[in-house]
Amino acid sequence: MIYGSLEAGGTKMVCAIGDENGKIFEQVKFPTLTPEETMPQIFDYFKSKNVQALGIACFGPIDLRKDSKDYGSITSTPKKGWSGYNIVKAAKEALNVPIGFDTDVNGSLLGEITYGCAKGLTDAIYLTIGTGVGGGVMSNGKLLHGMLHPELGHIRMPLLKNDPGKSICPFHDNCLEGLTSGPSLAARWGKTADLLVDNKEVWEIEATYIGTALASYVLTLSPQKIILGGGVMHQEQLFPLIREKFKEALNGYVVTEEMDHLEDYIVPASLNDDQGILGALKLAIDAYAEK
Amino acid sequence: MIYGSLEAGGTKMVCAIGDENGKIFEQVKFPTLTPEETMPQIFDYFKSKNVQALGIACFGPIDLRKDSKDYGSITSTPKKGWSGYNIVKAAKEALNVPIGFDTDVNGSLLGEITYGCAKGLTDAIYLTIGTGVGGGVMSNGKLLHGMLHPELGHIRMPLLKNDPGKSICPFHDNCLEGLTSGPSLAARWGKTADLLVDNKEVWEIEATYIGTALASYVLTLSPQKIILGGGVMHQEQLFPLIREKFKEALNGYVVTEEMDHLEDYIVPASLNDDQGILGALKLAIDAYAEK
Numbered sequence: 001m002i003y004g005s006l007e008a009g010g011t012k013m014v015c016a017i018g019d020e021n022g023k024i025f026e027q028v029k030f031p032t033l034t035p036e037e038t039m040p041q042i043f044d045y046f047k048s049k050n051v052q053a054l055g056i057a058c059f060g061p062i063d064l065r066k067d068s069k070d071y072g073s074i075t076s077t078p079k080k081g082w083s084g085y086n087i088v089k090a091a092k093e094a095l096n097v098p099i100g101f102d103t104d105v106n107g108s109l110l111g112e113i114t115y116g117c118a119k120g121l122t123d124a125i126y127l128t129i130g131t132g133v134g135g136g137v138m139s140n141g142k143l144l145h146g147m148l149h150p151e152l153g154h155i156r157m158p159l160l161k162n163d164p165g166k167s168i169c170p171f172h173d174n175c176l177e178g179l180t181s182g183p184s185l186a187a188r189w190g191k192t193a194d195l196l197v198d199n200k201e202v203w204e205i206e207a208t209y210i211g212t213a214l215a216s217y218v219l220t221l222s223p224q225k226i227i228l229g230g231g232v233m234h235q236e237q238l239f240p241l242i243r244e245k246f247k248e249a250l251n252g253y254v255v256t257e258e259m260d261h262l263e264d265y266i267v268p269a270s271l272n273d274d275q276g277i278l279g280a281l282k283l284a285i286d287a288y289a290e291k
Numbered sequence: 292m293i294y295g296s297l298e299a300g301g302t303k304m305v306c307a308i309g310d311e312n313g314k315i316f317e318q319v320k321f322p323t324l325t326p327e328e329t330m331p332q333i334f335d336y337f338k339s340k341n342v343q344a345l346g347i348a349c350f351g352p353i354d355l356r357k358d359s360k361d362y363g364s365i366t367s368t369p370k371k372g373w374s375g376y377n378i379v380k381a382a383k384e385a386l387n388v389p390i391g392f393d394t395d396v397n398g399s400l401l402g403e404i405t406y407g408c409a410k411g412l413t414d415a416i417y418l419t420i421g422t423g424v425g426g427g428v429m430s431n432g433k434l435l436h437g438m439l440h441p442e443l444g445h446i447r448m449p450l451l452k453n454d455p456g457k458s459i460c461p462f463h464d465n466c467l468e469g470l471t472s473g474p475s476l477a478a479r480w481g482k483t484a485d486l487l488v489d490n491k492e493v494w495e496i497e498a499t500y501i502g503t504a505l506a507s508y509v510l511t512l513s514p515q516k517i518i519l520g521g522g523v524m525h526q527e528q529l530f531p532l533i534r535e536k537f538k539e540a541l542n543g544y545v546v547t548e549e550m551d552h553l554e555d556y557i558v559p560a561s562l563n564d565d566q567g568i569l570g571a572l573k574l575a576i577d578a579y580a581e582k
Contacts, residue, residue, distance in 0.1 A: 061546070076546050123437035137511070139430035139437070146414035146430070146513030148547050155507040156540060158449045158465055171544045174449055216446040220428070220511045222437030249447060253462045255352070255367050256439050 003284035004051030004095075006042065007276040008032075008058040008087065009104060010079050011131075015042055017049045018281045022115045027277065034081035035090070043094035053291070054091055055100040055283025057107020057276050064102065064145045072101055098291040100283030102136075104276060105152075106143045108229060108269070109136035111279030117270035118225050125223045126275070127152060129210065130230030133177035137221055153177035155216060163205050164188060176213045180206055182232050193232055203241055210238070211245025214266060218254060225258075229269035242266060294575035295342035295386075297333065298567040299323075299349040299378065300395060301370050302422075306333055308340045309572045313406045318568065325372035326381070334385035344582070345382055346391040346574025348398020348567050355393065355436045363392055389582040391574030393427075395567060396443075397434045399520060399560070400427035402570030408561035409516050416514045417566070418443060420501065421521030424468035428512055435512075444468035446507060454496050455479060467504045471497055473523050484523055494532055501529070502536025505557060509537075509545060516549075520560035533557060 005024075007014040013032055018024040028045060032038055046054055059077070063070040072088025088101050102110070109126035112118040118126075118138075127135040135152030137144040144150055154175045165188030167178025178184060186192050189202055196202045214226055228242070243262040250259070258265045269275050296315075298305040304323055309315040319336060323329055337345060350368070354361040363379025379392050393401070400417035403409040409417075413432040419425055426443030428435040435441055445466045456479030458469025469475060477483050480493055487493045505517055519533070534553040541550070549556045560566050 123435075139435060140433040142431040144414075144430060144513060147509070147515045147549055148513055148545060150513050151510045151545065154510050154541075154544055156449050156503050158447050171542045212447050216507060217511060218438070219442045219445050220508060222435060222439055222441050224438045250445075251462045253445055254439060254442065258438055 001288075002049060002051050003281055003288065004046040004049065004054040005277050005280035005284055006046075006054060006056045007104065007107065007280050008056055010059045010077070013038060013042055014277055015045050016277045016281065017046075017051060020285050022278055022281060024274065024277065024281070032079075035085045035087075036081070039087070039090060043091065046095055051095065051097060051284070053098040053100065053284040053288035054095060055107075055280040055285070055287060056087060056091065057102055057104045057280040057283065058087060060103050061148065061151070062101075062103060064149055072099075098284075098287040100280075100287035102143055102283055103134075103149050105134045105136035106149065107136070107279035107283065108275040109138055109227070109279065110143060110282050111271055111275035111277070112227050112269065113138060114282045115271060115278050116275060117267055118227060121224045123221070123223050124225045124227065125152070125217055125221060126227045126229060126269070127214075127217075128230035129180055129228065129232040130182055133181050133230075135217075137223075139221065152213075152217065153181075155213060157209055157212060160205055160208060162201075176209060180209045180232070185232065193235055197235065197237070203235070203238055206232070207238055207241035208245045211242045211247075212249040214242065214246045215249035218250065225264075226266045227269055228266065229273075229275065233268060236268070239266065239268065292579075293340060293342050294572055294579065295337040295340065295345040296568050296571035296575055297337075297345060297347045298395065298398065298571050299347055301350045301368070304329060304333055305568055306336050307568045307572065308337075308342060311576050313569055313572060315565065315568065315572070323370075326376045326378075327372070330378070330381060334382065337386055342386065342388060342575070344389040344391065344575040344579035345386060346398075346571040346576070346578060347378060347382065348393055348395045348571040348574065349378060351394050352439065352442070353392075353394060355440055363390075389575075389578040391571075391578035393434055393574055394425075394440050396425045396427035397440065398427070398570035398574065399566040400429055400518070400570065401434060401573050402562055402566035402568070403518050403560065404429060405573045406562060406569050407566060408558055409518060412515045414512070414514050415516045415518065416443070416508055416512060417518045417520060417560070418505075418508075419521035420471055420519065420523040421473055424472050424521075426508075428514075430512065443504075443508065444472075446504060448500055448503060451496055451499060453492075467500060471500045471523070476523065484526055488526065488528070494526070494529055497523070498529055498532035499536045502533045502538075503540040505533065505537045506540035509541065516555075517557045518560055519557065520564075520566065524559060527559070530557065530559065
């Protein structure tokens with residue numbers, strides 16, 4: 001059985017085919033232009049591979065409410081041409097197979113839970129810190145949607161007195177994304193992350209915001225593990241610093257065994273940046289099983 | 292069939308008996324002294340009523356992990372005599388009936404979901420703002436435990452420049468509980484909440500912190516409704532102010548129908564302060580059904 005997997009991002013679309021064991025046979029990429037330019041070649045690709053179901057892990061915000069008339073749509077993105085585009089409906093019409101659908105970050109989390117470092121957990125978080133900051137959440141064994149879906153990058157943060165920058169989020173003057181995303185680092189320090197590796201102050205401030213946010217996620221979502229991915233998190237020196245700042249933010253209030261082993265609790269993504277495509281594969285497998 | 296319901300608080304223990312329809316037949320209260328002084332009379336009460344199961348909604352932190360050797364214990368409370376006390380084990384030994392167990396705030400939420408204003412929802416929050424600040428969470432149709440259980444009152448907040456006070460939480464110098472609980476109001480303004488009703492600045496600051504925290508809960512937990520209870524929330528003038536500050540904190544980032552009807556989204560507890568005892572009753576009913 002061949003399943004299709006689409007990691008739909010604002011910059012590129014990653015397409016793959018794989019099997020029910022999480023084996024990926026091939027991957028192709030297309031730049032994300034307009035839906036009219038981009039989607040037909042993607043659907044042609046999956047059609048030519050004769051996929052039995054397709055999973056889509058999609059940039060957002062998206063409408064995930066199964067009873068909504070707009071289920072499957074990308075809602076209010078500033079990305080030209082995509083606001084209101086119903087990617088699930090289009091895929092269904094083009095391929096006529098079951099379509100699984102969730103956020104890009106829920107997809108990455110599902111990849112880690114099915115095939116990676118969070119295997120078997122019922123409550124976990126995947127946070128990506130890159131061009132933006134976003135997070136996927138599994139809660140009580142299911143990906144969390146609730147009213148909409150989590151938007152972990154936009155919680156308000158206490159500002160640090162020694163922070164020379166300010167939020168670059170157009171919505172919030174002190175949210176996590178505005179203070180810690182890759183573009184925020186570049187705006188604050190005048191260079192991209194890879195050119196700032198030796199500047200300790202950069203990572204001290206970055207880790208304080210991230211560690212404080214993770215503490216808030218623990219106090220709200222109570223995850224059994226937190227996985228950090230995205231471009232900024234390729235700076236491996238951040239991990240020990242984030243664990244230290246996280247501990248300072250909780251300050252001993254949460255007492256569990258996990259808190260004594262933070263190196264196993266706050267961890268890097270484990271699937272070589274394939275977590276998204278593997279999660280979308282699992283969305284396809286689940287959609288096929290449910291049909 | 293008669294079920295027992297115990298709302299175990301740090302100040303008082305409320306005991307009730309009721310039926311599977313949520314009808315409460317009687318309620319009695321005992322002050323919370325030490326376990327040795329308090330618990331035998333409670334168990335005697337329930338024994339005399341011949342309850343078929345008991346639900347306990349308990350102050351915490353508590354151990355909710357069913358596979359833990361300490362399942363049913365109150366863990367690290369400063370309350371004298373209660374740290375390490377296993378209330379479930381003691382109840383089981385005394386009554387020999389199925390025991391349901393959860394946090395006090397999860398109990399209140401369960402009451403509202405079963406019998407009150409959140410009926411039928413799968414994702415909701417109950418936040419109490421009183422002597423302390425705590426919250427119960429339902430996620431994907433189940434009360435949220437995860438690693439431990441949520442501790443919504445301890446997320447870190449951006450401090451307001453015009454706030455004349457400071458956090459009274461011994462753990463955190465800028466957490467929600469430290470800034471908005473009843474004792475915090477009293478410390479900040481030199482009077483208790485009921486004597487501050489006419490001071491607009493008090494409620495402006497209080498509502499800003501609460502509204503900002505609710506925005507963070509929406510961005511993390513994505514609830515379909517937020518219910519506010521506890522002593523401070525008896526100040527009804529807070530509700531419109533909180534909704535306004537909540538809206539300012541999100542600043543249009545989350546677009547759903549619920550956001551256009553905040554008067555139905557951020558609401559007062561609906562069960563005349565019986566939400567806890569009704570939730571504990573439901574814990575008993577569920578424990579009996581599962582036995």
